Amino acid sequence: MSGLRDATVVGVAESDKIGVVPDKSSLQLQGEATLNALADAGLKLSDVEGVFSAGFRPTEVAEYLGIQPRYFDGTHVGGSSFVVHLGHAAEAIASGRIDVALIVGGESGRSRVGLPAGFSGSHSSAQSMEGQFENPYGLPGAIGGYAMACARHMHLYGTTSEQLAEIAVAARQWAGLNPRAYKREPLTVGEVLASPIISWPFRKFDCCLVTDAAGAVVLTSLDRARDLKKKPVRVIGWGEGSDHQLISQIPDLTSGPGRISGPDAFAMAGVRHEDIDVAQVYDSFTYTVLTSLEDLGFCKKGEGGDFVSGGRIAPGGDFPLNTSGGGLSYTHPGMFGIFTIIENVRQLRGDFVNQSLRQVAGAKLGLVHGTGGKLSATGTVILAAD
Amino acid sequence: MTDYLKPLPKSDPVTAPFWESLHRGKVQVQCCGDCKIFVFYPRALCPACGSRKLAWTPVSGKGHIYSLTIVAPGRGPDIFKNDSPYVVTLVELDEGCRMMSNIVDVDAEDVKIGMAVEIVYDCVTEDVTLPKFRPVIPSKTSPHL
Structure with a gap:
């Protein structure tokens, strides 16, 4: 569209340490991630005009960082929030309202130091x-909601625990290539199936980690990005969607709002599914990945189990997915979405070009998909490297 | 006084007729006067068509299991952690709306999606009755046997 600028991601980073970090508060982790992402971009705190956050209010984060933003967005739709923010930040930059945006998220999910108000686990009135x-x-939080969705998917489509286990095993294989991943030792389908039931049909290894970690993403216009340190990654399409908040209100238990956000992102980007080189699809649970791939249209509803089988999504497979190891094996503090962006930007910049299997060779086009709440809200963003 | 420590619902002006009906050993749900769908949870407007003409309507309390999860011992919210494996379910009533509940009077492992169920009024305190469900046992005179 004429008159609109290209928005680009120019800096990404995690906090100094991720995993078990009991000596650092949630805001401290976010502060570290912010400084690291700005350093990655070659920008300063004083360059930031827009602050995008969830968990903590944007004003809380901005105050801690010493930023006085002229633009902020605290859209909080669970773990997908930061992927939704990425689209919103791209709009703010494309329209010329701001030049530099900061998206920051994460918390002390494991050590529980200085958690934001309303962190998951607190009770609604x-x-x-x-x-x-x-x-x-007595529904056990997110696990129970996704477990009920998965149970119906298995009932209707014959999806199996073995197929779900393939997702956990592939994530662990990718994590084995990532020195920052929390769980790196090899994992087999048999070990996943032998792990204890938490909330049937989910076993321990169907569920994401709980870690301490924060991440940050910095955006600016393409024109300004050309003068910065890192190869710019353009944000070329985005969408968001929701069709319920409570799992008991979901219109169709086997489908999520990726069927709203996905087509919008693809249409805006003007690309096809087969053009995507590398994807990060939120993996709060193994099943989250399976239904999201269907909702996004990478395969038909009910065919996700076959799609993820046979090593397709593992290192060396023809659909590189969750290449950091994902929330299942790399890190997952409570809301994971920011880390899907960080990993996909690194892949598209070729940051791992000297690490053989870790780098998806020649990746130019990437998809990031976040799911928040109990399949309640999604954000989908398509990124491109030149 | 009560020794019931699990979370209790607190009704509001719109939802009170639902909770009060359970307390009388009946169940009623809103039905839309315009598009005729049954609405649950109770609302001030029909989420299908926006109509404000919602009428409290007695329903059968019969339905089937739309989906379920079996929570392993020690894995639920804190106050549920000492329970045996228990079933959290979404029940689809014959009238078409769904509600979350528990399945009782049956071993957790025997609960299946599609199973016919009927409401049980669980008076957990003097003031609160929760809608629970149990499998419908086909009677010997049933024509289906």
Whole structure:
């Protein structure tokens, strides 16, 4: 569209340490990630005009960082928030409202130091809709909601625990190539199936990690990006969607709002599914990946189990997915979406070009997909390197 | 006084007729006067068509299991952690709306998607009755046997 600038990601980073970091608060982790991402870009705190955050309010984060933003967005739709922010930040830069945007998220999810108010695990009030119509029955948080969705998918389509296990095993293989990953030792399908049931049909290894970590992403215009340190990664298409908040209100338990956000992102980018070289698809649970791939249209509804099997999504497979090791094996503090962006930008910049299997060779076009709440809200973004 | 420590619902002006009906050993759900769908949870407007004409309507309390999860011992929210494996379910009522609940009077492993269920009124405190469900046992005179 004429009159609009190209928005680009120019800096990405995690906090200094990720995994188990008991001596650092949630805001400290976010501060480190911010400084590291700005250093990656070659920009300064004083360059930041727009702050995008979830968990902590943008004003809390900006205050801690010493930023006085003229643009902020605290859209909080769970772990997908930061992928949604990426689209919103791209719009703010494309329209010329701001030149530099900071997206930052993460928390002390494992050590629980200085958590933001309302962090998952706290209870909604007894008079809220969740308090009246879900909490009395003991659903175990996100795990229980996704488990019920997975159970119906298995019932309708014959999806198997072995197929879900393939997702966990592939994530662990990618994590084995990533020195920052929390779980790196090899994992087999048999070990996944032998792990204890948490909330049937989910076993331990169907579920994401709980770690301490933060991440940050810095954007600016393509014109300004050309003067910066790193190869710019353009944000060329984005979408977001929601069709419920409570799992008991989901219109179709086997489908998520990726069927809203995905087509919007692809249409805006003007690319096809087969053009995508590398994808990061939020993996709070193995099943989250499976249904998201279907909702996004990489395969038909019900065919996700076959799609992820046979090593297709593992290192060396023809659909490189969650190449950091994902929330299942790399890191997952509570809201993972920021890390899907970080990994895909690194792949498209070729940051791992000297690490054989770790780098998806020649990756030019990437997809990032976040899922928040209980399949409640998604963001999909398509990124391009020149 | 009560020794029931699990989360209890607190009704609001819109939802109170649902909770009060359970307390009387009946169940009623809103039905839209315009598009005729049954609405749950209770609302001030129909989420299908936006109508404000929602009428409380007695329903059968019969339905089937739309989906479920079996929570392993020690894995639920804190106050549920000492329970045996328990089933959290989404029940689809014969009238078409769904509600979250527990399945009782049956071993967790025997609960299956599609199973016919009926409501059980679980008076957990003097003031609160929760809608639970149990499998419908086909009677010997049932024509299906």
